[in-house]
Amino acid sequence: xxxxxxxxxxxxxxxxxxxxxxxxxxxxxxSPIEALSVAMVESAGGAVELAIGLVGVMTLFLGLMKIxxxxxxxxxxxxxxxxxxxxxxxxxPPDHPAMGAMILNMSANALGLGNAATPFGIRAMxxxxxxxxxxxxxxxxxxLFLAINTSSITLLPTGIIALRAAAGSADPAGIxxxxxxxxxxxxxxxxxxxxxxxxxxxxKKKANFAEAANNATDTANDSDSLVAADSLSxxxxxxxxxxxxxxxxxxxxxxxxxxxxxxxxxxxxxxxAFLTFGVFRRVSVYEVFVEGAKEGFQVAIKIIPYLVAILxxxxxxxxxxxxxxMVTFLGAWTGKVGLPAEALPMALLRPLSGSGAxxxxxxxxxxxxxxxxxxxxxxxxxxxxxxETTFYVLAVYFGAVQVKRLRHTLAAALSADVAGVxxxxxxxxxxxx
Numbered sequence: 001x002x003x004x005x006x007x008x009x010x011x012x013x014x015x016x017x018x019x020x021x022x023x024x025x026x027x028x029x030x031s032p033i034e035a036l037s038v039a040m041v042e043s044a045g046g047a048v049e050l051a052i053g054l055v056g057v058m059t060l061f062l063g064l065m066k067i068x069x070x071x072x073x074x075x076x077x078x079x080x081x082x083x084x085x086x087x088x089x090x091x092x093p094p095d096h097p098a099m100g101a102m103i104l105n106m107s108a109n110a111l112g113l114g115n116a117a118t119p120f121g122i123r124a125m126x127x128x129x130x131x132x133x134x135x136x137x138x139x140x141x142x143x144l145f146l147a148i149n150t151s152s153i154t155l156l157p158t159g160i161i162a163l164r165a166a167a168g169s170a171d172p173a174g175i176x177x178x179x180x181x182x183x184x185x186x187x188x189x190x191x192x193x194x195x196x197x198x199x200x201x202x203x204k205k206k207a208n209f210a211e212a213a214n215n216a217t218d219t220a221n222d223s224d225s226l227v228a229a230d231s232l233s234x235x236x237x238x239x240x241x242x243x244x245x246x247x248x249x250x251x252x253x254x255x256x257x258x259x260x261x262x263x264x265x266x267x268x269x270x271x272x273a274f275l276t277f278g279v280f281r282r283v284s285v286y287e288v289f290v291e292g293a294k295e296g297f298q299v300a301i302k303i304i305p306y307l308v309a310i311l312x313x314x315x316x317x318x319x320x321x322x323x324x325x326m327v328t329f330l331g332a333w334t335g336k337v338g339l340p341a342e343a344l345p346m347a348l349l350r351p352l353s354g355s356g357a358x359x360x361x362x363x364x365x366x367x368x369x370x371x372x373x374x375x376x377x378x379x380x381x382x383x384x385x386x387x388e389t390t391f392y393v394l395a396v397y398f399g400a401v402q403v404k405r406l407r408h409t410l411a412a413a414l415s416a417d418v419a420g421v422x423x424x425x426x427x428x429x430x431x432x433x
């Protein structure tokens with residue numbers, strides 16, 4: 001991450017400096033270096049505003065998360081899909097709270113609930129860090145979780161569906177099958193890449209896994225609401241897990257057919273479901289909610305420096321003209337393989353800047369010459385719904401647990417991003433090309 005951060009800033013400075021040398025002053029127009037300076041200051045301010053904006057959302061969902069934890073919901077969910085999770089995350093005890101938190105994060109991402117996914121993901125990282133014997137260095141489980149998070153299978157990309165509807169699309173939910181295909185492909189690549197790259201980035205453990213697992217189990221058992229670990233380690237019978245996964249899979253066609261109707265109900269239903277579960281489990285929902293919500297502000301403060309660093313670098317990269325030059329150079333080549341020039345900026349910018357990518361997709365689908373129901377319109381919509389702002393996710397999640405050495409996390413996440421673009425092109429070209 002150190003090298004990536006430095007190179008982005010260096011390239012931006014070189015491009016802006018070169019344009020400054022060739023620049024002919026125009027009254028009322030800022031020089032390239034002035035524009036670069038303005039972008040740096042605005043990006044830094046925007047990073048702080050973004051972190052502050054996250055406080056409310058994280059407070060809400062971390063409060064609900066605490067109710068789920070106190071009521072034992074995370075343990076139940078972990079046992080339910082234990083056969084899959086223990087194979088993906090062999091270094092995480094099957095009864096550990098991190099399992100349930102990761103599952104809730106993945107579920108929120110699948111439903112297009114980015115606001116809910118972030119607090120769940122932060123809690124998962126905090127729990128994973130309790131198993132970390134090398135503080136400040138990402139574990140294999142952290143790297144895999146972040147790679148899956150940036151490419152998570154998406155059943156209902158609610159935000160982009162709403163944007164397409166506002167742009168006058170005749171079929172706003174038409175990207176559901178392409179998004180599902182693209183995210184299934186990218187998630188598969190994310191898992192393979194994380195497992196493969198971990199072989200080349202080994203770290204010397206300061207304590208063996210047994211000690212870390214025992215410490216984590218002791219921490220989990222401190223809560224009165226958690227069931228004893230020995231009663232959970234076996235998990236549910238395999239047939240119960242299979243039935244649960246089949247029920248989950250049955251929701252896929254429902255999201256495709258009734259996605260637009262279902263999406264407004266998800267967040268309110270999620271809150272009432274958590275509170276009802278807490279009441280049923282005799283949890284003091286108000287007190288526990290407030291206790292969990294207190295973490296929201298503290299986490300937001302922790303991630304501000306990480307957000308400032310990455311968003312300033314990205315802001316400089318865009319303002320310097322380096323992004324435009326890259327698009328111009330690559331556009332002629334990518335157009336031959338199904339990635340037209342109007343969609344290329346979306347593919348390049350999506351891992352760097354969520355707001356920048358959102359602006360691109362909005363401009364493309366609202367362009368009368370292109371429109372939301374053209375091939376390019378479907379492609380940029382699919383890319384928006386099926387890929388994640390990788391550098392933002394790394395900054396927020398690792399910042400929350402003060403991890404600075406990312407090991408192979410970035411490589412695995414970027415591999416998933418590239419795979420997401422490729423699978424999105426394949427799906428869109430097949431259906432709309």
